[in-house]
Amino acid sequence: MIKDIATKNNPPISGRERKFSRLLLFFEDVIKIPLFRCQRCGECILSSTAFICSQNCPKRMRNGPCGGTRQDGSCEVYPDRKCVWYKIYYRSKLLKRISPLYDIKKIHNWNLEHTSAWLNVFKKRIEAPKWFVHKDKQKVKAIISNDPER
Amino acid sequence: MTLKDKIASDRFIVCAEIGPPQSCDGDVIREKSKHFKGYVDAVNITDNQTAVVRLSSIASAKILLDEGLEPIMQMTCRDRNRLAIQSDLLGAAALGIHNVLCLTGDYPTFGDQPEAKGVFDLDSIQLIATVAKMNSGFLLSDHEMNKAPEFLIGAAANPFAPPFEMRIIRLYKKVEAGAHFIQTQPVFDLEIFTRWMERITYLGLHKKTAILAGVMAVKSAKTLILMQKKVPGVKIDKQYIERMKAASDPEEEGVKIALEIIKILKEIKGVRGIHLMPYLWESITPTIVREAGLSIIS
Numbered sequence: 001m002i003k004d005i006a007t008k009n010n011p012p013i014s015g016r017e018r019k020f021s022r023l024l025l026f027f028e029d030v031i032k033i034p035l036f037r038c039q040r041c042g043e044c045i046l047s048s049t050a051f052i053c054s055q056n057c058p059k060r061m062r063n064g065p066c067g068g069t070r071q072d073g074s075c076e077v078y079p080d081r082k083c084v085w086y087k088i089y090y091r092s093k094l095l096k097r098i099s100p101l102y103d104i105k106k107i108h109n110w111n112l113e114h115t116s117a118w119l120n121v122f123k124k125r126i127e128a129p130k131w132f133v134h135k136d137k138q139k140v141k142a143i144i145s146n147d148p149e150r
Numbered sequence: 151m152t153l154k155d156k157i158a159s160d161r162f163i164v165c166a167e168i169g170p171p172q173s174c175d176g177d178v179i180r181e182k183s184k185h186f187k188g189y190v191d192a193v194n195i196t197d198n199q200t201a202v203v204r205l206s207s208i209a210s211a212k213i214l215l216d217e218g219l220e221p222i223m224q225m226t227c228r229d230r231n232r233l234a235i236q237s238d239l240l241g242a243a244a245l246g247i248h249n250v251l252c253l254t255g256d257y258p259t260f261g262d263q264p265e266a267k268g269v270f271d272l273d274s275i276q277l278i279a280t281v282a283k284m285n286s287g288f289l290l291s292d293h294e295m296n297k298a299p300e301f302l303i304g305a306a307a308n309p310f311a312p313p314f315e316m317r318i319i320r321l322y323k324k325v326e327a328g329a330h331f332i333q334t335q336p337v338f339d340l341e342i343f344t345r346w347m348e349r350i351t352y353l354g355l356h357k358k359t360a361i362l363a364g365v366m367a368v369k370s371a372k373t374l375i376l377m378q379k380k381v382p383g384v385k386i387d388k389q390y391i392e393r394m395k396a397a398s399d400p401e402e403e404g405v406k407i408a409l410e411i412i413k414i415l416k417e418i419k420g421v422r423g424i425h426l427m428p429y430l431w432e433s434i435t436p437t438i439v440r441e442a443g444l445s446i447i448s
Contacts, residue, residue, distance in 0.1 A: 005279040006232075006290050058257055059268065063275040064320045066254050067308035067335065068382040076382035077257045089313045101319050104327060107232065107276045107290070144322075144353055 006107035007043055007126060013115065017123075024116035042112030042120055047129035048100030050091035057084040062105040065089075099139035100130065153192045153220055153249055154302045157331055157360045162416070163423025164444050165222065165333065165362055166435055167194040168214070170205035176213050179205070183217045185432045189439040190219075192249060194333070194425070197224040201261025208238060211247045222304060223247050226255030231271040232280070232290055239284060243299035251304035251333065252277040275323050278305055282328030305329040307361075309346035310339060311383035318349050325359045332359050333425040336366035338374075338386040340414055347420050356420030363415045367408040367428045367438060371395040377429075405438060412442045 013021070025040070032038035032053075036046060039055035045062060046053060058077040059066055065085035068076030073086040092098050112120055120126045133139070156163055166186050171178040186193050193214055197207040211221035223242055230238065239250065254274040258266040272280065280290055287298035305324040309317055321332065337343045343363065350356050368374055371394035378386045390407055397403030415421050424444075428434045 005276060005283060059254060059270045059273070061254070061270075061273050063273050063323060064316055065311070066273075067306060067311055068256070069311040069313075070382045071312065071385060073312055077259055085316065086313060089316045101316070102322060104275055104279065104323050107272055107280075110271075 004106065005104075007109035007112070009109060009111050010125065011123060013111065017119070018115065021115045021119050024119050025114070028116050028118055040114050041108065042115040042117050043106075043108055043126050044117035044121075044129065045105055047131060048097070048103060048105075049088045050095050050097050052084065052088045052091055054084055054088060060108075061085065062108065064101065096136040097133045099133060099136050099143065102140070102143050152302075153222070154330075156191055157302070157422070161423075162444060163192075163360065163362060164190045164439060165192050165194060165423065165425040166190040166432075167196065167425070167427050168210070168432070169196045169199050170207070170210040172202065172204050174205060176205070176209075179210050179213045180217055182432045183214055183219055185435050187217070187219060189436050190426065191423075192220040192222050194222045194224060194251060197226045197253070197255070198229060198261075199256075201228065201256045201258045201263070201266070203261075203263070208242050208245070208247065211242065212245050215246055220249065221247055222249040222251050224251045224253055225277065226253045227270050227272045227274065227277055228255030228258065228268050231269050235272065235277065235280065236284065236289055239281065239299065239301070243301065248300055249302045249304065250281060251306065252281060252329070253306055274305060275320070275327050278303055278324055278327040278329050285328075302330050303328055304331045304333060306334070307332050308335045308383050310335060310342055310385040314342075314346070317346065318353070321350065321355060322353065325355050329359050331362060331422075333362045334364045335384060336364040336427055337411055337415065338366070338384070338390055340387070340411070342385065343415075344418060347418050351420040356422070360422040361420055362423040362425045363418075363421050364425045364427060365408055365411055365415070367426070367431060367434055368394070368404045369429070369431055370400045370404075373429055405434060405441075408438055409442055412438070412444075 036053045037056055038053055041055050054062055065083055069083040069086055073082055075081045075083045092101055121128050168182050195207045195210045198204055207223050211223040214221040252274050258264055258268045281301050281303050284299055285301055287295055307321050371391055374386055374391050374394055377384050394400055394403055412424055
């Protein structure tokens with residue numbers, strides 16, 4: 001069993017911090033919206049999704065694709081779009097960032113919606129981004145073979 | 151013998167599925183359950199399948215329980231936030247329902263009320279982790295319960311949707327989160343399924359979780375074609391559609407195909423059982439179970 005499965009409101013956000021967060025969010029938006037079509041969830045996982053925002057998924061999946069990806073890789077809800085996670089997988093493969101896909105992402109804290117993810121990292125509410133993934137293949141192998149029963 | 155014991159033992163498991171009616175008529179479920187009694191180990195109760203309002207899965211599961219069958223209650227994240235999910239799970243446990251299948255759920259636009267808001271507060275993997283946490287005696291708020299539920303946690307897998315490798319990662323995460331058994335989408339493409347199972351056994355996941363392969367029996371070629379077109383993530387081998395089209399008695403051919411698939415599935419290493427989904431055709435279940443040589447000890 002995994003112990004911490006939800007992002008907690010810890011420490012809680014004060015009214016003053018929200019004001020500051022809004023200011024920071026302005027700068028964050030300027031970068032993240034044009035580059036990643038950021039949905040401002042405040043709990044950024046871009047670094048483990050090969051820098052494609054997973055929150056563009058209609059179901060807002062944080063842990064990989066649902067079972068409805070069509071055979072051509074398009075989304076089950078909007079057939080005119082590619083499945084966000086289909087794109088994430090192939091980009092991850094290209095950038096050699098497969099190992100982060102094995103992590104279970106915590107349950108989203110909706111209180112962080114429309115707050116600055118940078119500030120939330122600084123306040124240790126959410127995990128810090130992993131900019132570089134070294135030795136991806138070995139890491140995947142280690143995760144898989146970490147099984148004593150095999 | 152409960153499903154939990156059966157999974158712990160070495161027995162070949164047979165599950166089936168009932169879709170509750172779009173009314174408050176509980177007799178429909180009682181009527182359908184007659185086809186399953188004595189033939190299957192447990193019966194899935196769908197939770198507002200394809201985003202269409204139906205009799206609730208908890209109530210239906212309770213009806214099945216009273217009929218002497220073991221229900222597997224499906225729980226989707228589409229209609230409930232984390233509060234409702236936890237309270238519904240506690241309610242189910244209090245009623246004696248101990249099997250839960252954790253799903254993300256179809257998007258509301260697939261149903262007859264596409265205007266509805268999809269909740270998706272959790273996804274299926276987070277739901278599995280939530281149930282596992284509740285089993286250990288804690289709610290998501292870290293509140294310690296006086297009495298912990300004892301759920302057998304199920305999850306779904308779709309080996310046929312792309313990208314293939316991502317499906318393995320998803321299964322790995324589901325097992326990591328605490329899934330005790332996995333039910334797959336209906337197998338109509340044995341080549342992909344065999345490849346998927348090879349990867350699963352290579353990773354040793356089949357030892358940590360019981361894989362139940364989905365088997366669907368259909369009445370006509372039309373159903374198969376419709377499924378391929380309308381249900382995303384389903385892949386059907388062309389030969390089955392052609393065989394159904396060419397058959398003089400499509401119902402008989404449908405059963406024959408299902409039996410053939412079961413025979414092959416039984417031989418695949420790591421497959422612990424099957425999950426029967428006769429599409430609008432519950433009455434065929436006894437025939438399939440009997441002819442496939444599967445016996446149930448209750």
